Amino acid sequence: MKAQILPLVIFVFAMLTFIDRGTAQSMPGSNSFAKLPGYSPAMPRSVRPFSRIGIASHAGLGGIGVDVATAVARKFNLRAGSEFFRYSTTSVDQGADIAISLRMQSGHASLDWFPFGGSFRLSPLIVFTNNNRVRATALVPPGSTITLNGQDYISSTTDPLHGAGSIDFRKTSPGFTVGAGNIIPRSGHFSFPVEAGFYYVGQPDLKVTFTGSACDPTQPAAVGCESVNDDGGFQQSLAAFTARNKHNLSYASFFPVFSFGFGYSFKLGK
Secondary structure, three states: OHHHHHHHHHHHHHHHHHHHHHHHHHOOOHHHHOOOOOOOOOOOOOOOOOOEEEEEEEEEOOEEEEEEEEEEEOOEEEEEEEEEEEEEEEEEEOOEEEEEEEEEEEEEEEEEEOOOOOOEEEEEEEEEOOOOEEEEEEEOOOOOEEEEOOEEEEEOOOOOOEEEEEEEOOOOEEEEEEEEOOOOOOOOOEEOOEEEEEEEOOOOEEEEEEEOEEEOOOOOHHHHEEEOOOOHHHHHHHHHHHHHHHHHHHHHHEEEEEEEEEEEEEEOOO
C-alpha cells in the first residue's frame, strides 16, 4: 500500500508545482494584478513549495494529537499527523467481573485543498498505522450463570470461567474531511483549525474466547461440568454469540472524524 501511495504523492506534488509556477508566470504585473476583481493580498499569487511549515495541536474523537503541514502550492497543503487516546473501565454483567480498555492510536496524511483561497478546505486522506483497538476480560465467579446464544452455563467452582474479547481494525484506511482554518495562513502565523469527516475501516474484527469449565444447569455438578475446550455445545453457542455481535459491529465500518485545535506557522530559510 505504501509503495502505491508514494508515487501518487510525488506525482501530485509535481503537478501542483508545475501548475502553480505556470500560473505565477502568466499573471499580470503586480500593479495591474492588484486591480483584478476578487484579488486578496492575503493570498499571494504563488507559494514556493516547502517554504513554510505549520504545526498544530488538536483534540477530538480520536484523542489528542499533532499535525505538521507544508504549503506546496497557492491553494494546496500537504499535512500529516497522529493522535492518541486511552480509556479503561470495569463493570459487572450477568455476575461476571468485566474489564474493558479502549486505545485510539493512528497516523494520517492528507492533501488540503482550499478551493476559494480562504480558510475553507477539502481534504482526501489516508489513515495509516491504525492501532485503534478494544480489549476486554471477564471473570465469571464460581457458581455464577452466564448466557450465550440463549443457553445458560454455570461457572465451575473448581475451574471458573475466564473470558477474553478483542476488536481490531484494518491498519490502512481511506477517508475524507472538510474543515476551516489553514494551518499555514498565507498572512499571519496563528490559526484555529476545525475538521470533520470520516474514514473507512471496513468490518471490525471481533474475537471472543473462554477458558475454564462450564456446568450444565440441568445436570448434577459432579457429572455436568467439563472444560469449555471439550464442550461442543459451549463452543457452538460461543460461535453463534460471536457471529451475531460481529454483525452488529458493521455500523462501525465508518469511523467519524472531528477535531479542533491551535496552530502556528513559520518560514523556512530566507
